[in-house]
Amino acid sequence: MSHSLAFADKEYETLLEEQRNMASGPRLELLQKHGEAERKLLINIVWPVKQSFKGLILEKEIVTLTGAKAYIDVFDETVFFGLEAEGYTVHAGNITRAV
Template sequence: MFENVYEDFWLEQIRHAEGQRLEMLRRDLTGTKKLLEAVLFPVLKTFEGLVLEFEMLSLSGVKIYGDACHPKLRIVFEEENFITHAEKITRERFSFERARARSVAMLGYTYFPYSRDELEKRPEFCQRNLFEWIGRFGSMEGGGLHQLPVYEREVLRLSLFSNKPFGLAEVCGWLQLTKESCRKVLRDLESKQFIYSVGGSASRCHKFMITEKAVALLHQ
């Protein structure tokens, strides 16, 4: 199953890439594939929202690339092989990698590296690390979430992690409330421009998605 899903995902990434990023996607991605198979797919259950060879501009103005990135979660994932990232690395390359990590941080992303040995020998531990990060992110009192009522906060948090359109039924399941109560939560979120309607009609909406305004609030 993973092989088929990965192949479709990789081809989709290729179709929307150009320039240097396209070249990066056509190189040997064995390490990145292992990262997806051992950690990201088991935890996230989907490749939706992920970008391979995510392109960024470093502090020095040079283009840098992350093995995989989830832009909405603001997290860059890396697979690092000991031989290529430590054992045979030059001093110049070592300094470049440190500057690269700082650039990722300055751009507002969490840098989340895994060694090849960890991915191959301790995948459950690697998965647990990501689960813990997601749990802490979703409950940060210092973030913008605390500004909202608890039910609105929970809907935004879960919709961000699900990364796909959601409807009244999903919200009822998340909040364990009646349909009418959940409709009010959705109306309030829509009036604040934290969610927007997807599909449906002028009189009836079937699905919603989180807005960029809400994503920015979650990362304050």
């Protein structure tokens, strides 16, 4: 692993810990389950572009057009842009249809 990616890995761990400390409820549960896909997304895709994780929110809660709550793996509040490490199929099993 290059020096830059090793640094990015350390920064990711710091970001994840900070966000876990600020989170509660379903968001905290999702942050506790943050895995290799999310880590790779941040380190291999986001880091080379931004060289920073500033302005990122992990597992950002949103309300969909149908009114359901959903969580975006990574949300960059500096450009109002969200990224998902996995597609809809992976998340579909977690969807509840509350009336």
